[in-house]
Amino acid sequence: MRIAAGGIMHESNTFNQRPTPLEAFRVQRSDELLRWWRGTHHEVGGFIAGAESFGYELFPTLMAQATPGGMVTREAFERLTRELLERLARAPQLDGLLLALHGAMVSEADSDADGEVVRRVREQVGADFPLVVTHDYHANVSEQVVELSTALIIYKSYPHLDHRERGLQAASVITRTIEGVIRPVQALVKPPMLLNIVHQNTNGPPMDRVMAAARSLEGKPAIVAASVASGYQYADVPELGPAVVVVADGAPALARQGARQLADHLWAIRERLHFRLPDVVQAVREASVSDRTPVILVDMGDNIGGGSSGDSTFILQELLRQGVTGWVVVLADPEAVAACARAGIGASLQLHVGGKRDDLHGEPVEVSGRVKCLHDGRYEESEVRHDGQRYHDQGLTALLEIGGPPDAKASYLLLTSRRQTPFSLQQLLSVGLQPTQQNVLVVKAAIAYRAAYEPIAGAIIEIDSPGVTTVNPARFRYRNAPALRGLPASANTEETKYDKPH
Numbered sequence: 305m306r307i308a309a310g311g312i313m314h315e316s317n318t319f320n321q322r323p324t325p326l327e328a329f330r331v332q333r334s335d336e337l338l339r340w341w342r343g344t345h346h347e348v349g350g351f352i353a354g355a356e357s358f359g360y361e362l363f364p365t366l367m368a369q370a371t372p373g374g375m376v377t378r379e380a381f382e383r384l385t386r387e388l389l390e391r392l393a394r395a396p397q398l399d400g401l402l403l404a405l406h407g408a409m410v411s412e413a414d415s416d417a418d419g420e421v422v423r424r425v426r427e428q429v430g431a432d433f434p435l436v437v438t439h440d441y442h443a444n445v446s447e448q449v450v451e452l453s454t455a456l457i458i459y460k461s462y463p464h465l466d467h468r469e470r471g472l473q474a475a476s477v478i479t480r481t482i483e484g485v486i487r488p489v490q491a492l493v494k495p496p497m498l499l500n501i502v503h504q505n506t507n508g509p510p511m512d513r514v515m516a517a518a519r520s521l522e523g524k525p526a527i528v529a530a531s532v533a534s535g536y537q538y539a540d541v542p543e544l545g546p547a548v549v550v551v552a553d554g555a556p557a558l559a560r561q562g563a564r565q566l567a568d569h570l571w572a573i574r575e576r577l578h579f580r581l582p583d584v585v586q587a588v589r590e591a592s593v594s595d596r597t598p599v600i601l602v603d604m605g606d607n608i609g610g611g612s613s614g615d616s617t618f619i620l621q622e623l624l625r626q627g628v629t630g631w632v633v634v635l636a637d638p639e640a641v642a643a644c645a646r647a648g649i650g651a652s653l654q655l656h657v658g659g660k661r662d663d664l665h666g667e668p669v670e671v672s673g674r675v676k677c678l679h680d681g682r683y684e685e686s687e688v689r690h691d692g693q694r695y696h697d698q699g700l701t702a703l704l705e706i707g708g709p710p711d712a713k714a715s716y717l718l719l720t721s722r723r724q725t726p727f728s729l730q731q732l733l734s735v736g737l738q739p740t741q742q743n744v745l746v747v748k749a750a751i752a753y754r755a756a757y758e759p760i761a762g763a764i765i766e767i768d769s770p771g772v773t774t775v776n777p778a779r780f781r782y783r784n785a786p787a788l789r790g791l792p793a794s795a796n797t798e799e800t801k802y803d804k805p806h
């Protein structure tokens with residue numbers, strides 16, 4: 305049995321005006337794909353491990369992935385999809401395909417870019433060819449993907465820690481399908497609501513109960529898989545919103561019934577989805593007086609994993625204004641890194657940092673500091689973390705020690721050349737920072753950072769900070785997402801108003 309594996313993964317924030325070009329994708333092909341992903345906690349690591357567990361030969365095609373950001377350019381989408389199809393066409397006789405797609409990819413040409421990939425693949429491989437797709441929990445699941453795939457399997461955790469398990473599940477489903485042991489049929493139900501990102505953590509209420517229900521359904525006879533996707537609120541597309549996908553063995557009615565049951569569960573929690581988070585000023589004030597350190601300040605408006613700029617300065621500005629010491633702020637700012645590199649280790653300099661990528665994430669802030677360290681920006685993570693990745697590269701990186709009162713704990717700005725999600729403590733440890741010794745750590749994230757930071761956190765303060773991943777949907781103008789009709793129950797403020805969908 306020979307099964308191909310590959311994927312194109314991107315979470316596209318349609319409110320981010322910077323499109324994601326081809327160069328933003330890290331692409332592995334053929335044997336390089338195996339070298340890169342074998343042994344990782346990612347679903348592609350699961351596809352590879354499945355070869356041994358289920359006795360198939362794996363044919364690696366292409367795997368492309370970019371940090372979440374603006375819509376994928378037409379060119380990048382066409383080039384990557386075409387190459388995937390060409391590699392499949394040139395492959396020796398195949399029995400099936402395992403395809404990793406994020407589920408919230410939007411291209412300049414397609415609001416349902418994942419659906420378009422599946423459509424083209426299906427057109428090429430034929431109607432009966434086993435094609436099992438995996439999605440991220442943040443998928444805005446499309447009808448097209450469910451209709452045209454043999455089975456769709458979605459992560460069950462956020463922070464995402466079960467990629468590999470889902471990859472192996474997909475591998476099991478496709479081999480049993482090829483062997484004729486099961487005949488997957490699937491149903492999709494999408495309750496018309498928004499599940500705001502602040503409520504999506506699967507380790508606490510209300511989603512822990514919903515995911516437990518999905519797992520319990522999956523344990524029932526003739527149920528092959530039961531998935532719940534949270535949806536991704538930063539893509540203004542018709543597919544926006546949570547979804548339930550249930551795969552049953554040869555029994556469409558059973559799949560439909562299970563999907564409806566789980567969707568009812570989701571619908572029932574919507575009245576409890578209220579929240580009120582502190583603004584930046586209030587959050588920094590709370591952090592400065594906390595005796596439980598380090599305090600993690602969560603910059604939810606600049607959530608890099610949600611497609612933001614990674615250079616928002618609102619919190620940095622406020623830390624400086626309130627005279628807080630002992631903090632660490634990470635900013636993506638290649639110009640500032642270059643200035644530090646020119647100055648050299650040990651040099652003192654004054655420079656403007658952050659707030660440069662767009663006009664939604666604050667102004668550049670003037671800081672003075674001493675270059676403590678320059679680093680190539682590469683680090684390795686072996687623990688199970690949100691992104692399932694092992695090898696990280698944030699580009700040339702500078703650690704700037706910020707001057708303060710002589711008896712105070714030092715503060716640090718970590719300046720990176722690329723936007724880097726804070727999913728691994730190695731980001732700080734690799735440049736010699738001791739995160740547990742600092743008073744305040746600012747993470748540009750929403751929930752995903754928790755797998756790495758929760759174990760060392762003295763306190764966590766989530767902030768309703770401005771930015772392209774603000775948790776308050778009232779700050780956006782949605783035009784295409786009918787799911788937002790159900791919004792007020794999920795919104796931050798009473799006065800929330802939404803555009804009627806066109």
Ligand SMILES: [Zn+2]
Pocket residue numbers: 440441442464
């Ligand atoms: Zn996700």
